[in-house]
Amino acid sequence: MFDARVFAAVDIGTHAIGGAWTTAAPNNESPESREIHFFNSWESQPDPTVKNLSALLLSAEGELIAWGFEARRMWLTQGMALRTLGARYYHGFKMDLGALQEHANQAATTEHDPSEPEETDNARGVSPRDLLTTKLLTMLLREVVKTMLHQIVSSGYDEDDIRWVLTVPACFSDYQKAIYRDVIKNAGLPGEDGRVLLSLEPEAAAHYARVSGPRQGDAGPPLMAPGARFMVVDCGGGTVDLTAYQNDSDGKMIEIGRSLGDRLGSDFLNRRVESEYLTEAFGKDVMEGIRTECPDALLHMLDQWERAKVSVRIDQEENINLLIPTGIDRKLGAVGRRRLARRQSKVDDAIVLTPAQLHALFDTVVSGTLDLIETQLSEMESAQGAADVPNVIVLAGGFSNSPYLQQAIKERFTGRATIVVPPNPDIAVLAGAVHFCYDPQTRARRSRFTYGIDTAMSFEEGVDPESSRLRTPDGDRCSERFNIFATAGQSVPTDAEVSHVIFPIFDKQKRITFSVYATKNVEPRYVTDDGCDELAEITIDLSPVMRFDRAERGVRTFMKFGETEVKVRSVLVQGGGEAATRVRFHSNY
Numbered sequence: 001m002f003d004a005r006v007f008a009a010v011d012i013g014t015h016a017i018g019g020a021w022t023t024a025a026p027n028n029e030s031p032e033s034r035e036i037h038f039f040n041s042w043e044s045q046p047d048p049t050v051k052n053l054s055a056l057l058l059s060a061e062g063e064l065i066a067w068g069f070e071a072r073r074m075w076l077t078q079g080m081a082l083r084t085l086g087a088r089y090y091h092g093f094k095m096d097l098g099a100l101q102e103h104a105n106q107a108a109t110t111e112h113d114p115s116e117p118e119e120t121d122n123a124r125g126v127s128p129r130d131l132l133t134t135k136l137l138t139m140l141l142r143e144v145v146k147t148m149l150h151q152i153v154s155s156g157y158d159e160d161d162i163r164w165v166l167t168v169p170a171c172f173s174d175y176q177k178a179i180y181r182d183v184i185k186n187a188g189l190p191g192e193d194g195r196v197l198l199s200l201e202p203e204a205a206a207h208y209a210r211v212s213g214p215r216q217g218d219a220g221p222p223l224m225a226p227g228a229r230f231m232v233v234d235c236g237g238g239t240v241d242l243t244a245y246q247n248d249s250d251g252k253m254i255e256i257g258r259s260l261g262d263r264l265g266s267d268f269l270n271r272r273v274e275s276e277y278l279t280e281a282f283g284k285d286v287m288e289g290i291r292t293e294c295p296d297a298l299l300h301m302l303d304q305w306e307r308a309k310v311s312v313r314i315d316q317e318e319n320i321n322l323l324i325p326t327g328i329d330r331k332l333g334a335v336g337r338r339r340l341a342r343r344q345s346k347v348d349d350a351i352v353l354t355p356a357q358l359h360a361l362f363d364t365v366v367s368g369t370l371d372l373i374e375t376q377l378s379e380m381e382s383a384q385g386a387a388d389v390p391n392v393i394v395l396a397g398g399f400s401n402s403p404y405l406q407q408a409i410k411e412r413f414t415g416r417a418t419i420v421v422p423p424n425p426d427i428a429v430l431a432g433a434v435h436f437c438y439d440p441q442t443r444a445r446r447s448r449f450t451y452g453i454d455t456a457m458s459f460e461e462g463v464d465p466e467s468s469r470l471r472t473p474d475g476d477r478c479s480e481r482f483n484i485f486a487t488a489g490q491s492v493p494t495d496a497e498v499s500h501v502i503f504p505i506f507d508k509q510k511r512i513t514f515s516v517y518a519t520k521n522v523e524p525r526y527v528t529d530d531g532c533d534e535l536a537e538i539t540i541d542l543s544p545v546m547r548f549d550r551a552e553r554g555v556r557t558f559m560k561f562g563e564t565e566v567k568v569r570s571v572l573v574q575g576g577g578e579a580a581t582r583v584r585f586h587s588n589y
Contacts, residue, residue, distance in 0.1 A: 002163065002192065002194050002195060004024060004161065004162065004163035005023060005024050005157060005161035005162075006021055006022075006023055006024070006152055006157050006161045006162040006163070007021060007022050007023070007024070007162075007163050007165075007434055007437040007438040008020070008021040008148055008152065008162050008163070008164050008165070008434075008437065009021065009164070009165045009166075009167070009199075009204075009430060009433035009434045009436075009437055010141065010144055010145070010148075010164070010165070010166050010167070010433075011051075011166075011167045011201075011204075011429050011430040011433055012054065012094060012137065012140065012141065012166065012167065013051065013054055013094070013236055013237050013238070013398075013429075014054060014092050014094045014095050014236060014237035014238030014239075014265060014267045015053070015054060015091075015092060015236075015237030015238075015266070015267055015398070016049075016051035016052060016053055016054055016237070016398075017051060017052055017053075017054045017068075017140060017144055018038070018039065018050050018051035018052065018144075018427075018430045019038075019039050019144050019145075019147065019148040019430075020036050020037060020038045020039070020050070020430050020431060020433070020434050021036070021037050021148065021151075021152060021162075021434065022034055022035060022036050022037065022434050022438060023157070024438075028438070031207075031210070031211045031224075031435050031438075031439070032211050034211075034434075034435065034438065036431055036434050037151070038050040038427070038430075038431075039052075039147060039148065039151065042068055042069050042070075043068065043069060043070040044068075044069040044070040044072070044073040045068075045069045046069070050427055050430065051426075051430070052067075052068035052069060052144070053068045053069050053071070053072055053091065054068075054091060054092065054093070054094065054140060055067060055068055055069075055071045055072050055089070055090065055091040056071055056089070056090045056091075056136055056139055056140060057071035057072075057074055057075055057082070057087060057088075057089050057090075058087065058088050058090070058139075059085070059086070059087055060085060060086025060087060060088075062135075064139055064143075065082075065087060067139070067140060067143045068143070071089065072089075072091070072299070075089040075295070075296055075299070076296040076299060076300070077296075079294075079295060079296035080296075083295075089295070090136055092237070092238070092267050092270075092271075093133055093136050093137075094133070094137065094238055095238040095239070095263060095265075095267070096129060096130075096132075096133045097130055097133045097134070097137070097176055097179060098130060098172075098173060098175055098176045098179070098587060099129075099263075117587065118131065119584060120134070120179070120182045120584075121181070121182055121185065121584075122178035122179070122181045122182050122583070122584060122585060123175055123178045123179050123182065123584055123585050123586075123587065124536075124537060124584040124585065124586045124587065125586050125587035126179070126587060127587065130179065130587065133179075134179055134182055134183055134186075137180075137183045138182075138183045138186040138187050141166075141183055141184070141187040141189075142187040142188060145187060145188070145189065163194070163195060163196075163197070163437055164184075164189055164190070164195065164196045164197070164437070165196070165197040165198070165199050165204075165433050165434075165436060165437040166180060166184065166196065166197075166198055166199070166433075167198075167199050167200070167201045167204050167429055167430075167433050168180055168198050168199070168200060168201065168564065169200075169201055169236075169238065169239040169241050169261055170200045170201060170202050170203075170234075170239075170241035170242065170243060170259040170260065170261040171239055171241060171259075171260070171261030171262055171263070172261075173585075174518075174535055174536065174565065174566050174585050175535075175585040175586060175587050177198060177564070177565050177585075178536075178565075178584070178585035180198065181565075184196050197436070197437060197564070198564040198565055199432075199433050199436045199437075199564060200241065200243065200259060200564055201234045201236065201239075201241050201397075201429045202232040202233070202234040202241040202242055202243040202259070202261075202396070203232070203243055203432075203436065203442060203564075204428075204429045204430075204432035204433040204435075204436050205232045205234045205394070205396035205397065205428040205429050205432050206230070206232045206243060206245060206253065206394070206432065207432035207433075207435040207436045207440075207441060208396070208422065208427075208428040208429070208431045208432030208435060209223055209230070209232060209394045209396060209422050209428065209432070210222075210223045210224045210253075210441070211224065211435065212422040212423055212424075212428075223247075223392070223394070224247070224251050225247065225251060226247050226248065226249050226250070226251050227246070227247060227389050228246070228247045228389070228392075229244075229245070229246045229247075229256070229380065229384070229389055229390070229391050229392065230244070230245060230391070230392035230393070230394055231243070231244040231245075231257065231373070231376050231377065231380060231391065231392065231393050231394065231417075232244075232245075232394045232396055233369070233372075233373060233393060233394065233395050233396065233397075233400070233409075234396045234397045234400075234428070234429060235265065235266070235369065235395065235396070235397040235398070235399035235400040235402075235405060236265045236266075236397040236398060236399060236429070237265045237266050237267040237398065237399070238263065238265040238267050238268075239261050239262065239263055239264065239265050240261060240262060240264040240265060240365070240368070240369045240372060240397075240399075241259070241260070241261035242257070242259070242260045242261065242372055242373065242376050243255060243257060243259050243260075244256050244257030244258075244376050244379070244380050245257075245442075248443060250443075251441075252441055252442070252443040253441050253442045253443060254442075254443055254444045254491065255442065255444060255445040255446045255491070256379075256380060256383060256446070257376045257379050257380055257446070258375075258376070258379065258446060258448065258489075259445075259446075259448060260372050260375060260376055261372070262368055262372060264365040264368045264369050264372075265365070265399060266309070266365070266398070266399040266402070268364065268365055269305075269309060269361055269362065269364070269365060270302055270305060270306065272361060272364060273302065273305050273353075273361070274298070274302060277351065277353065277357065277361075278298075278301065278351060281340060281343065281344075281351050282328070282331075282332065282336065283336065283339070286331055286332060286336060289331055290327075290328055290331055293327075293331070294325075294327035294328060294331065296327070297325040297326070297327035297328045298328070300325045301322050301323075301324070301325060301328070301351070304322045304323065305320075305322055308320045308322070309402070310401060310402060310403075311403065312358050312362065312402070312403065312404045313403045313404055313407060314359075314403075314404055314407040314408060314411070315407075316355045316358055316359070316404075317355055318355070319352050319353060319354055319355070320352075320353040320358065321347070321350040321351070321352055321353075322350055322351040322353070323349065323350045324349055324350055324351065329349075362402075362404050362405075366404065366405055366408050369405065369408075369409075370408060370409065370412050373393065373409065373412075373413065374412075377391065377393070377413065377416060377417060381416070390417065390418050391416065391417040391418070392417060392418045392419075392420060393409065393413060393417045393418070393419045393420070394420055394421075394422065395409070395419070395420070395421045395422075395425060396422065396425045396428035396429065396432075397425060397426065397428065397429065398425070398426040400421060400425045400426075401421075401425060401426065406419075406421065440494070442494055443493065443494060444491045444492060444493045444494060444562060445491075445492055445494060445561075445562050445563075446489055446490065446491055446492070447486045447487060447488055447489065447490045447491075447492050447561050448488070448518075449488050449518035449519060449520060450484060450486065450487050450488045450518065450519050450520070450521060450522055450523075450524060451484075451485050451486045451516060451517070451518055451535070451559070451561055451566065452482045452483045452484040452485050452486075452516070452517055452524070452527075453482075453483050453485070453500075453514045453515065453516055453517065453538075453557075454479070454480060454481070454482070454483070454514050454515050454517065454527045455481050455482075455483035455502070455514070456470055456472065456477035456478065456479050456481070456505055457477060457478055457481040457483070458475065458476075458477060458478070459475075459476040459477050459478045460478070464478040464480075464481075465480075468480040468481075468526070470505075472505045472506070473505075473506070473507070473550075474505075477505070478526075480526045480527050480528050481525065481526060481527070482517060482519075482524040482525060482526055482527050482529070482532065483500060484524070485498045485500070485559050485561070486498060486559075486561040487522050488519070488520050488521070488522050489522070492561045492562035493562050494562040494563055495562065496560065496561075496562050497558045497559065497560050498558070498559050498560075498561070499556050499557060499558045499559075500556070500557055501554045501555065501556050501557075501573060502514070502540075502554065502555050502556075502557055503550070503551065503553065503554050503555075504542060504550055504553055506550075507550050509542065509550075510541075510542050510543060510546060511539055511540060511541055511542055512539070512540045512542060512555060513537065513538070513539045513540075514537075514538055515527070515534050515535070515536065515537050515538070516534075516535040516536040516537075516538060516559075516566070516568070517532050517533065517534055517535060518532070518533055518535045519531045519532040519533065534586050535566070535585060535586060536566070536568075536583050536584060536585045536586060537583075537584050537586065538557075538568055538581060538582070538583050539581070539582045540555050540557070540570045540579050540580070540581050541579060541580040541581075542555070542579075544572060544575065544577065544579075545572055545574050545575065548574050552573075552574045553572075553573075553574065554572075554573035554574070555570050555571070555572060555573065555579055556570065556571045556572075556573055557569075557570045557581075558570070558571070568581060568583050569581060
């Protein structure tokens with residue numbers, strides 16, 4: 001059993017990435033007094049901050065030139081020379097991982113690659129786009145870990161003393177989490193079970209919210225008290241993720257809602273400003289020239305928007321002007337300036353965003369966020385027991401600082417829930433991940449889907465389709481039956497394992513191969529039913545027991561659904577040893 005002395009967290013955000021850690025010490029046993037060490041000194045940072053930019057500057061050969069704020073500085077100051085040498089600047093790429101095609105098209109920066117999907121250690125059907133994103137995430141994580149290890153080792157600890165945790169969006173599929181496992185391995189972090197954990201971002205934020213001081217109004221208990229009920233809305237750069245909990249009699253968290261999330265983060269405001277508003281103002285051809293010839297000037301404009309958007313309110317009555325840098329002004333020329341002046345009431349030295357445009361822009365992400373909260377809150381209300389315990393909405397993440405978002409949530413849900421914003425919501429996920437790594441406070445989670453495997457069960461005449469009939473030495477079987485391990489909505493303890501014994505069908509069979517399926521249907525009969533998706537392929541090696549009769553080559557397969565990831569292990573019934581089990585999650589899921 002690994003006995004950690006250091007608990008370290010990495011929060012890989014779409015916009016920024018950060019690391020923090022604490023140590024195993026008597027004064028750290030209580031989360032209220034736990035001392036967390038943050039990193040707030042990054043090369044070329046404009047201001048002290050606990051997060052660096054999720055940015056990479058790579059050479060034409062794909063080698064790292066710089067990362068974070070330093071990568072951005074070099075791209076802004078040396079961009080022309082670097083572009084001449086074939087260098088590329090990447091930022092905000094996390095949400096490209098496993099992106100649905102419609103989302104991928106919105107932010108595509110590379111040409112379509114017709115190559116066949118590949119396999120990695122943990123995933124199947126990995127596209128060239130996902131391979132690139134995996135590579136970028138690996139390089140980014142490696143640099144942050146290197147920075148953290150320097151400080152941790154300098155404090156007198158060894159690398160082998162550390163338990164790590166990485167945060168993932170609640171909307172990530174098991175395929176995307178499997179890719180994160182590839183990233184973890186390729187970045188050089190430990191591969192042993194229990195040495196590197198994954199934490200859902202809103203669940204990490206919940207750990208922070210519980211110790212940071214928010215209360216459920218004057219009449220309600222603190223968020224760590226038994227019976228407290230709260231929803232965490234984690235509003236980040238790439239996603240908005242939600243979870244809901246009620247504390248049990250020990251003050252541990254029981255998930256009572258569903259893990260919900262969508263690509264509604266603040267980074268999509270930035271992308272839309274660039275792809276729509278700036279493109280409309282400058283013209284498509286000019287915009288393409290700007291992206292190619294002066295992307296550094298474009299970054300300056302987007303930085304102005306980044307600073308301005310944090311002050312936009314629902315009752316906004318003033319325009320926001322984004323000054324046009326010299327490089328872009330030269331690309332516009334006299335004709336472009338006259339075109340701007342006609343569009344913007346004679347203003348030709350800035351892009352003018354009117355209150356109407358700002359409302360339309362924010363509503364592209366805020367309205368979806370409100371819908372997610374409505375869904376989660378309705379579930380909390382329908383399952384509510386004690387009426388005297390109020391529901392609480394806790395806002396976390398950098399985008400939760402937005403006055404527009406806060407106003408919209410308060411207007412919609414005041415009277416149904418108490419709305420609180422903990423101190424420093426932008427560090428909620430990172431700090432909460434350290435608490436999670438030190439002592440996870442989640443006792444049970446709700447299964448997102450009905451999970452099971454394809455099993456050859458006895459064929460039922462007149463019920464099972466003839467196409468599924470499989471003739472075996474033990475009689476006819478149906479090859480498409482859904483063998484349920486966990487049911488959608490089921491409360492699953494975090495330490496619970498579900499097991500089934502599986503036997504090979506044929507005498508010379510040296511391995512058992514089957515797929516894990518997921519569906520929202522609570523009683524699926526066949527893995528071919530509508531809504532059933534293949535989640536993963538599992539292969540179990542039977543070589544150690546081939547000397548036994550087929551009836552003695554059973555394998556007890558264990559699955560865990562109460563943790564952040566679906567986990568699988570197998571034990572040979574004859575001999576009791578662990579069976580070599582390969583699991584690859586599928587990108588189609």
